Amino acid sequence: MAAALVGGAFLSASLQVLFDRLASREVVKFIRGHELDDALLKKLKRKLRTVHAVLNDAEAKQITNPAVKEWMDELKVVVYDAEDVLDEIATEDLRCKIEAADTQTSMSTWVHPPLDIQSINSRVEEIIGRLDDIAQDRDVLGLKEGVGEKLAQRWPSTSLVDESLVYGRAQIKEEMVQLLLSDNARSTDAMGAISIVGMGGTGKTTLAQLLYNDQRVKEHFEIKAWVCVSKEFDPIRVTKTILEAINSSMSNTTDLNLLQAQLKERINMKNFLLVLDDVWNEDSCDWDTLRTPLIVGAKGSKIIVTTRSTKVASAMRAVHTHCLGGLSSEDGWSLSRKLAFENGDSSGHPQLEAIGEKIVHKCQGLLLAIKAMGSLLHSKVEAREWDDVLNSELWDLPTDTVFPALRLSYYYLRSHLKRWFSYCSIFPKDYKFEKEKLVLLWMTEGLLEQSKSKKRMEEVSNLYFQKLLSKSFFQNSIRNKSCFVMHDLVNDLAQLISGEFSTSLEDVETLAVPRSLHDKDSKVV
Numbered sequence: 001m002a003a004a005l006v007g008g009a010f011l012s013a014s015l016q017v018l019f020d021r022l023a024s025r026e027v028v029k030f031i032r033g034h035e036l037d038d039a040l041l042k043k044l045k046r047k048l049r050t051v052h053a054v055l056n057d058a059e060a061k062q063i064t065n066p067a068v069k070e071w072m073d074e075l076k077v078v079v080y081d082a083e084d085v086l087d088e089i090a091t092e093d094l095r096c097k098i099e100a101a102d103t104q105t106s107m108s109t110w111v112h113p114p115l116d117i118q119s120i121n122s123r124v125e126e127i128i129g130r131l132d133d134i135a136q137d138r139d140v141l142g143l144k145e146g147v148g149e150k151l152a153q154r155w156p157s158t159s160l161v162d163e164s165l166v167y168g169r170a171q172i173k174e175e176m177v178q179l180l181l182s183d184n185a186r187s188t189d190a191m192g193a194i195s196i197v198g199m200g201g202t203g204k205t206t207l208a209q210l211l212y213n214d215q216r217v218k219e220h221f222e223i224k225a226w227v228c229v230s231k232e233f234d235p236i237r238v239t240k241t242i243l244e245a246i247n248s249s250m251s252n253t254t255d256l257n258l259l260q261a262q263l264k265e266r267i268n269m270k271n272f273l274l275v276l277d278d279v280w281n282e283d284s285c286d287w288d289t290l291r292t293p294l295i296v297g298a299k300g301s302k303i304i305v306t307t308r309s310t311k312v313a314s315a316m317r318a319v320h321t322h323c324l325g326g327l328s329s330e331d332g333w334s335l336s337r338k339l340a341f342e343n344g345d346s347s348g349h350p351q352l353e354a355i356g357e358k359i360v361h362k363c364q365g366l367l368l369a370i371k372a373m374g375s376l377l378h379s380k381v382e383a384r385e386w387d388d389v390l391n392s393e394l395w396d397l398p399t400d401t402v403f404p405a406l407r408l409s410y411y412y413l414r415s416h417l418k419r420w421f422s423y424c425s426i427f428p429k430d431y432k433f434e435k436e437k438l439v440l441l442w443m444t445e446g447l448l449e450q451s452k453s454k455k456r457m458e459e460v461s462n463l464y465f466q467k468l469l470s471k472s473f474f475q476n477s478i479r480n481k482s483c484f485v486m487h488d489l490v491n492d493l494a495q496l497i498s499g500e501f502s503t504s505l506e507d508v509e510t511l512a513v514p515r516s517l518h519d520k521d522s523k524v525v
Contacts, residue, residue: 011055015439017416018079024074027216028091037121037124041124058071058141061143074134075134081127085123085124095167109297122525155230157209158226159226160213161209165371166210167331167334168327170303172322179302180194180211183299191302193303194305194319195304195316196316196324197321198325198477200368200406200409201367201369201406202324203327203368204278205277206367220273221300223267223271223272224272225241229277229280231280233280233286235286236256237253242263243266245264246260260292264296267297268296268297269297271297272298272302273301273303274304275306275309276306279305281315303316309472310323310470328365329361329365333356335367336359336370336371341378360392361468363489364487377490409472413471421494422494425494425495426441427486427491429492430485432479432483434482434484438465442461
């Protein structure tokens with residue numbers, strides 16, 4: 001299921017990039033200066049938009065309808081062929097520029113033959129014809145515009161926690177409790193923001209719940225409030241929720257000025273604790289708007305922020321950031337065992353214990369995955385059933401808990417970032433890669449579009465690498481701090497996005513430059 005959904009998202013991103021390239025100044029200028037049929041390329045763009053309009057519906061229906069899945073695969077091939085045409089146009093544009101430079105210096109260094117314009121026009125006509133057939137098939141398949149799969153509605157988090165299901169966080173909790181109870185050691189700002197950063201499913205919210213409900217914390221702060229912020233950052237809603245939590249009553253106003261005035265009056269010179277759970281917004285201006293009425297709180301007031309992005313922590317001026325890692329194998333098995341066996345007692349099933357520990361190891365400490373596996377195994381009592389779980393890939397298991405949590409991060413990436421992340425499916429699991437080499441691969445594969453700014457391609461690539469790193473798609477290698485890795489489940493996600501149209505590094509000792517990913521038969525050179 002996950003493979004189908006995410007693969008469709010990748011196709012949508014590829015189409016968006018194709019639209020950008022067709023509209024780019026370089027392509028438009030080249031077309032006007034040569035004998036390329038401008039009307040044909042405009043028609044190509046219209047045909048692509050026709051199929052793009054029903055992608056959301058196709059993404060959902062391909063799960064249960066093989067014909068729709070086949071339709072999407074055919075569309076991928078056409079999209080990649082269109083990209084090849086644009087690549088050749090870009091190559092010809094570069095050839096012309098080099099040839100002009102060589103003419104001025106009486107040198108000749110270009111060995112690539114000139115572009116066959118008539119051939120390009122014929123290929124564009126052929127692609128349009130295939131798109132016509134695909135567009136007609138969309139009606140036969142009943143694909144509709146403006147409908148389709150949406151991310152499942154998630155319940156907002158609350159401050160309540162079942163501490164019997166918490167393992168391996170005692171030391172981290174104690175350290176952070178001491179931070180909460182201490183006065184700020186720096187700045188004149190009365191309140192101190194503490195951020196908990198980690199990839200989806202690591203247990204950031206659970207840790208925040210533990211801190212919020214600690215008896216010492218309850219006694220230390222006069223006022224406490226919990227707000228689940230989530231993707232849509234709305235200062236009015238957040239301010240109103242804080243005020244309602246403090247007053248224990250509903251507020252009827254939606255006027256931000258009035259709400260902030262009331263909040264400022266309510267917390268003036270009082271010691272407060274505010275938890276902002278699941279924050280995505282990286283705009284420091286939005287944060288400044290939200291924090292304005294909070295600065296009147298007593299010195300020692302604290303804000304806990306849980307987020308997937310280190311940039312959020314930076315925007316909120318966190319005085320302390322804790323990057324939350326996974327559970328140890330021992331703690332992970334303790335949690336999984338509690339969920340899988342009655343009363344958490346596995347002593348009567350030594351064979352299942354051995355298999356269960358291997359399953360937990362496969363989860364690589366990801367709390368959400370461990371919980372999902374433990375709950376799944378609860379209904380299984382035969383060793384054969386546990387072996388089936390162990391030998392199945394996690395995305396094939398009958399649970400939709402883990403991958404939506406990871407897919408959410410991918411869903412909100414910009415189109416170019418989606419392509420660059422999906423390219424990382426070339427890496428085997430546990431593969432350690434260097435940033436500079438990955439950036440070079442992105443550039444070699446032509447995944448980096450010409451920047452509208454004056455920044456060099458290397459600078460732009462480095463910038464977007466940092467964006468993926470900040471959102472926990474990459475992690476620093478524990479053994480080699482100069483290298484990076486992907487969590488196994490994040491690697492699985494990249495594989496699912498690329499699907500059958502990806503390749504992989506065959507020689508894991510050296511990072512070679514592979515041929516284009518959209519050639520299904522390509523090999524690493």
